[in-house]
Each structure stands twice: as structure tokens, then as C-alpha cells.
Amino acid sequence: MTATRPSARDRLLQAADRLFYAEGVHTVGIDRIIEEAGVAKGSLFYNFAGKDDLVASYLAGRDERRRARIARHTEGLTDPVDKLLAVFDALQEAVGEPGYNGCAFANASAEAAPGSVEAVALRTYRGWFGDLLLRLATEAAYDDPSGVADRLRVIYDGAASGARLDAQPAAVAVAKELARLVLETAPRSAA
Amino acid sequence: MTATRPSARDRLLQAADRLFYAEGVHTVGIDRIIEEAGVAKGSLFYNFAGKDDLVASYLAGRDERRRARIARHTEGLTDPVDKLLAVFDALQEAVGEPGYNGCAFANASAEAAPGSVEAVALRTYRGWFGDLLLRLATEAAYDDPSGVADRLRVIYDGAASGARLDAQPAAVAVAKELARLVLETAPRSAA
DNA sequence: AGGATATCAGACAGATCTGTCCAAAATGGC
DNA sequence: GCCATTTTGGACAGATCTGTCTGATATCCT
Numbered sequence: 001m002t003a004t005r006p007s008a009r010d011r012l013l014q015a016a017d018r019l020f021y022a023e024g025v026h027t028v029g030i031d032r033i034i035e036e037a038g039v040a041k042g043s044l045f046y047n048f049a050g051k052d053d054l055v056a057s058y059l060a061g062r063d064e065r066r067r068a069r070i071a072r073h074t075e076g077l078t079d080p081v082d083k084l085l086a087v088f089d090a091l092q093e094a095v096g097e098p099g100y101n102g103c104a105f106a107n108a109s110a111e112a113a114p115g116s117v118e119a120v121a122l123r124t125y126r127g128w129f130g131d132l133l134l135r136l137a138t139e140a141a142y143d144d145p146s147g148v149a150d151r152l153r154v155i156y157d158g159a160a161s162g163a164r165l166d167a168q169p170a171a172v173a174v175a176k177e178l179a180r181l182v183l184e185t186a187p188r189s190a191a
Numbered sequence: 192m193t194a195t196r197p198s199a200r201d202r203l204l205q206a207a208d209r210l211f212y213a214e215g216v217h218t219v220g221i222d223r224i225i226e227e228a229g230v231a232k233g234s235l236f237y238n239f240a241g242k243d244d245l246v247a248s249y250l251a252g253r254d255e256r257r258r259a260r261i262a263r264h265t266e267g268l269t270d271p272v273d274k275l276l277a278v279f280d281a282l283q284e285a286v287g288e289p290g291y292n293g294c295a296f297a298n299a300s301a302e303a304a305p306g307s308v309e310a311v312a313l314r315t316y317r318g319w320f321g322d323l324l325l326r327l328a329t330e331a332a333y334d335d336p337s338g339v340a341d342r343l344r345v346i347y348d349g350a351a352s353g354a355r356l357d358a359q360p361a362a363v364a365v366a367k368e369l370a371r372l373v374l375e376t377a378p379r380s381a382a
Numbered sequence: 383a384g385g386a387t388a389t390c391a392g393a394c395a396g397a398t399c400t401g402t403c404c405a406a407a408a409t410g411g412c
Numbered sequence: 413g414c415c416a417t418t419t420t421g422g423a424c425a426g427a428t429c430t431g432t433c434t435g436a437t438a439t440c441c442t
Contacts, residue, residue, distance in 0.1 A: 008388075008390090023302070024301065024302025025302065027217070027302050029428075029429055030430065031430095039389080039390085040389060040390040041390095041392080042391080042432090042433085042434095043389050047388090051429090051430065106301065107301040107302060109356075110215065110297065110302065111215025111216065111299075111301065113218070122356065130357070147365075150362070151365055151368075153349070154349035154350055154366050155345060155346065155369070157349040157352040157356065158344070158345035158347065159349075161348040161349065161352040162348045165296075165297060165313065165317055166317055166321070170341075171341070171344075171348075174341045174345050178346070181372070181373075182372075198418080199419060199420095220398075221399080221400065221401090222400095230420090232402095233420070234418075234420075236402080241401075242399090242400065242401090384441105385440105385441095385442095386439105387439080387441095388439070389438065389439085390437070391434105391435100391436095391437105392433105392434095393432105393433090393434095394433080395430105395432075396429100396431090397428100397429080397430085397431100398427100398428080399428075399429090400426090400427080401424105401425085401426090401427100402424080404421105404422095406419100407418100407419080407420070408417105408419065409416100409419080411416090
């Protein structure tokens with residue numbers, strides 16, 4: 001019953017997740033990652049096509065975990081308005097974790113070329129997130145669901161952005177109150 | 192009356208502003224910049240202590256122009272509430288310009304080390320911006336000026352962030368409406 | 383046990399990047 | 413016109429980064 005060491009691939013992904021997120025995909029070189037992972041350089045290129053592939057896998061993992069976090073906060077709720085507010089709870093949880101450093105997709109794509117793996121990952125995440133807000137706003141039967149979704153997205157982005165720019169997690173609480181204000185004042189016909 | 196060519200220093204700053212903003216301070220090397228500026232490499236190190244110094248000067252220029260832009264939109268207005276709304280007009284103008292690529296400070300600092308010139312420039316700008324919102328909210332005699340400023344900052348950041356992440360300038364108009372909602376509903380005693 | 387798969391250790395190549403240096407030439411102010 | 417300042421062109425150094433290659437070894441599945 002010896003605890004088997006994780007595979008080189010898993011250790012690489014774990015090291016990449018830590019270093020890429022904390023210091024940036026452009027700043028951290030593969031030598032740093034293989035050292036942190038305790039893995040031979042050859043194993044990196046055996047498991048991944050190159051650094052870009054590792055970056056893409058890192059971002060895919062972040063995407064998956066973010067969706068899982070939001071799902072965890074929304075499941076069990078029945079009112080779509082509560083679900084929309086729970087999205088901010090998910091953000092608050094993320095921002096409160098030690099080492100929070102902003103949105104991984106925003107950071108990675110900030111200085112990336114169009115069409116790069118970072119830009120593609122950003123678009124994937126943003127597409128899903130926008131659809132989520134629109135779907136919930138529609139379920140909530142707002143007269144203008146896309147308008148409500150747009151407003152919530154601005155508020156959400158402001159919280160995530162401000163939490164990093166000012167190292168100020170309190171922005172999320174401010175954002176959730178704003179979201180509540182929007183959700184309570186926006187017209188709903190089919191109440 | 193031959194139009195004198197700008198100095199090497201000015202051409203370097205102009206090239207840096209264009210390339211650093213469009214492609215990122217980490218992505219663009221000094222060779223790209225001296226090529227674009229049409230300047231000898233020696234002239235770069237004659238006029239600047241190094242790349243970091245050039246980056247700092249680039250960001251200082253962005254900071255100065257952003258303050259000037261906001262000043263231009265707020266001057267002439269007497270009501271501090273109008274001035275707060277005009278801050279969003281300034282953002283709308285910036286976002287509408289061709290080649291808008293998000294907040295230069297947010298982008299440059301996204302993958303920069305703490306204490307780097309990018310991080311320092313970010314803090315300088317954010318400090319000034321936060322003070323501006325708080326000062327105007329105080330002048331407007333809101334009961335909770337810092338609360339109003341916090342909410343406006345979240346909204347402002349969301350617009351700037353979303354405009355880049357989704358290549359969606361319309362986020363600014365959404366944000367200005369949200370700001371108006373906040374400014375009209377927040378309690379003011381000394382009206 | 384045995385064969386496919388995975389990992390190791392590290393040297394090496396090739397590209398790129400920042401920064402230095404130098405002697406000559408252009409420029410600008412007084 | 414003179415002298416200090418600025419600019420030029422380019423070679424060069426030194427560091428770093430991604431990716432390749434090789435041959436031995438370890439691990440996993442059946």
C-alpha cells in the first residue's frame with residue numbers, strides 16, 4: 001500500500017498550474033517547471049507536444065475547475081436568480097483562496113498574440129460564461145435577459161479585475177450587492 | 192522650413208507605445224522597437240538605462256495621457272455627479288479608438304513580478320484613480336462616499352476588462368448606465 | 383516473465399534577447 | 413565656427429529559452 005507517486009504528466013501539470021498562474025505563462029520557462037515537477041526534460045516533450053501544449057492543458061484545467069466551482073455553488077438552488085447570485089459566491093471563494101492572482105485567462109492572454117492558445121482558451125471560457133449568464137437570466141424570465149446578463153458580466157468582471165489590480169478581495173462583496181440591485185430592479189413580466 | 196525629425200528618444204517612445212501596447216511589454220523585444228523607430232541600438236541605451244526604463248517611460252506616458260483624457264472630459268462640468276459620469280465617457284472614447292487593447296497597466300502587470308516597473312506603474316495609476324473617484328464622490332456629498340467610489344470602480348473595471356476580453360466596446364455603455372443607477376439611488380444627505 | 387510504455391539524465395543545437403563597446407558622423411547651442 | 417551632445421552601424425558577449433537526441437532504466441499490463 002505504498003502511495004504511488006503521480007505520473008510525470010500529472011506532476012508537470014501540477015507544477016505548471018502553480019507556476020504559470022503565480023508568475024505567468026510567458027515568464028516561467030520549461031526549465032523552472034521540470035525542476036519544480038522533479039521530472040526529466042524529455043518527459044515533458046514525451047507527454048506534451050511543446051510548451052504551448054502544456055499551456056493549453058494548464059488553461060483547460062483552470063477552465064474545468066472554474067466550471068466545477070460554479071456548478072458546486074449553484075447546484076441545489078432552484079431559483080435562477082439565486083443561481084446568478086451564487087456565481088458571485090463562487091468568485092468570492094476563488095478570490096479568498098491564498099495566492100489568488102486574478103483571472104488565469106485574462107492574465108495569460110494579456111500579452112498573447114491573436115490565435116495563440118491563450119487567446120483560444122480565453123474565448124472558450126468567455127463564450128461559456130456569457131452563455132451561462134444569458135441562460136440563467138432567461139430562465140429568470142427577465143424582460144431583457146441579455147441586458148441583465150450584460151450588466152452582470154460587467155459587474156463580475158469588475159470584481160475579478162479589481163480584486164487583482166488592487167489586491168482587494170472586498171471588491172467581490174461590492175459586486176454581489178450590485179448584482180442584487182440589478183436583479184431586483186430589472187423588470188420581470190412572467191413573475 | 193524642413194520639418195525636423197523627432198529625436199531618437201521621441202521616436203523610441205512612440206514605437207514603444209505602439210508595440211508595447213499592441214503586443215505586450217514581454218513579447219516585444221528591443222530589436223523590434225529600434226527597427227520600428229529607425230534608431231540605432233546604441234541610441235536606446237544612450238537615452239534609457241535599459242528596457243525596464245523604456246517600459247517605465249511607456250507606462251508613464253500612458254498614465255499621463257489617461258489623466259489628461261479624463262481631465263478633458265470633466266473640465267467645464269460643475270456637478271461632481273456629472274464628473275463621475277464623465278469618467279465613463281473618457282473610457283468610452285478610449286475604447287472606441289482603433290487598436291484598443293485593454294488597460295495598458297493591467298496588461299503589462301498581468302505577468303510581471305511584484306516590485307517590477309510594471310507593478311509600480313499599476314499601483315501609481317490605481318492609487319490616483321481611486322483617489323479621484325473618492326474625491327468626486329465626497330464632493331457629491333454622498334452619505335457613504337467610499338462605498339459609492341468602490342461601486343463605481345467595480346463597474347468601471349468591468350467595462351474596461353470586458354471591452355478587451357470580449358472585444359466588446361458596448362460594455363462601456365452598459366457600465367455608464369449602471370453608474371447612473373448607482374449615483375441616482377445612493378443616499379445623499381446634503382443635497 | 384516479457385514486451386510495450388514511460389521516465390530519466392544530460393549534453394547539445396539553434397534561436398532570441400538584453401546589453402556593451404567603439405570609432406565615426408551628425409546635430410545643436412552659443 | 414566650435415565644442416558638447418547626440419546618433420549611427422554593427423560586431424560582440426553572455427544569458428536564456430525551446431526543443432532534440434540518445435541510451436539506459438524503470439514501470440505497468442497481461
